[in-house]
Amino acid sequence: MGSREPDNKETSMGNVPTLAFAVIRRLARQSTAFSLLLLLAIALLPGPSRADRADSYPDRPIKIIVPFPAGGPTDVAARLIAHSLSSTLGQNVVVENITGAGGRIGAKAAAGASPDGYTLLLGGTNVNAMFGVLYNNLSFDAIHSFIPVAAICVDSMVLAVSPHVPATTVGELVEYAKANPGKLKYGAPPGIYTHLAGEFFKVKTGTDILFVPYKGAAPAITDVLGGHIDMVFNAKSALLTLIQEGKLRGLAVTSQARWPELPGTPTMNEVGVLGFPKEVWFGLLVPAGTSDVIVEKLNHAVNDGLRSADVRASLAKLGVEPKIGAPTDFEAALAEQVHDWKAVVEATGIKLE
DSSP states (O other), X not given: OOOOOOGGGOOOBTTBOHHHHHHHHHHHHHOHHHHHHHHHHHHTSOOOOHHHHXXXXXXXXXXXXESSOTTSHHHHHHHHHHHHHHHHHTSOEEEEEOOOGGGHHHHHHHHTSOSSSSEEEEEEIIIIITHHHHBSSOSSOTTTTEEEEEEXXXXXXXXXXXXXXXXXXXXXXXXXXXXXXXXXXXEEXXXXXXXXXXXXXXXXXXXXXXXXXXXXXXHHHHHHHTTSSSEEEEEHHHHHHHHHTTSSEEEEEOXXXXXXXXXXXXXXXXXXXXXXXXXXXXXXXXETTOOHHHHHHHHHHHHHHHHSHHHHHHHHHHTOEEOOOOHHHHHHHHHHHHHHHHHHHHHHTOOBO
């Protein structure tokens, strides 16, 4: 039979001295109360510091939450950057669509996630710049619950109609809408830029156009293609190809200048519908409290991806402009977007619960 080594030869654990740990073990054998003491002592052993965890980041897969259904502009931006981040960081980066309540369910899930860099939000104009000015009693702060990491791209909108609509210009559309109040229908997820754009257009043109709510941009676009609704406002990245193929008719863009890809389509300013915000931003954010080290690592990884030929070619195909910059640049852009969309909310009088 082998002999048991004496207790006083126990090795130390962490920073607990050898003798003290041996005494705790003996007492723990004699009393339940001291068993609890043992558990407490072990729990107080030092683990990896926050700095250590940040330095080793990432050591497991990363999740990007998209608060809208697959196929829309937000989802497209997320999947594009996820592939790039996976290559740069050496970890799988997966996209999870958490939909519902106009994007608030997914955004709330991201806001409440652990601030460890493993849960990101694909947000920007449609979530972070708009929710705070649009919703009463929002259960999270659309700005302060997050830290901006990096912008991905800047987009703009276009008003597009189904080919069955008897209008080839904004003027003809307004004339038809006024002659047929309530007949035309447009679709969008409630509470994001595509919804407010439609309402702003109605206010500016004095038209009565019915709003049809959708869970995301993709199903609204599907229905306008199928003739179930008549018109949509949406991003260039979502509608450009459909307009170029003649499946939809673009009437006006919200950008400062005409799109090079659609030189015959005027801007809203040119047709006399003034005051539209010119840009739509997409970017990544993390929950408040995330380490600055992790934020910087993610920012550099996003920017490295945006410099790559493959990513730039993909963005060019969508017709959107990549935005390389620091977290503070994205933060400043969101602040400007809050200002612009607050003016739209005030003009339309829309406030949502």
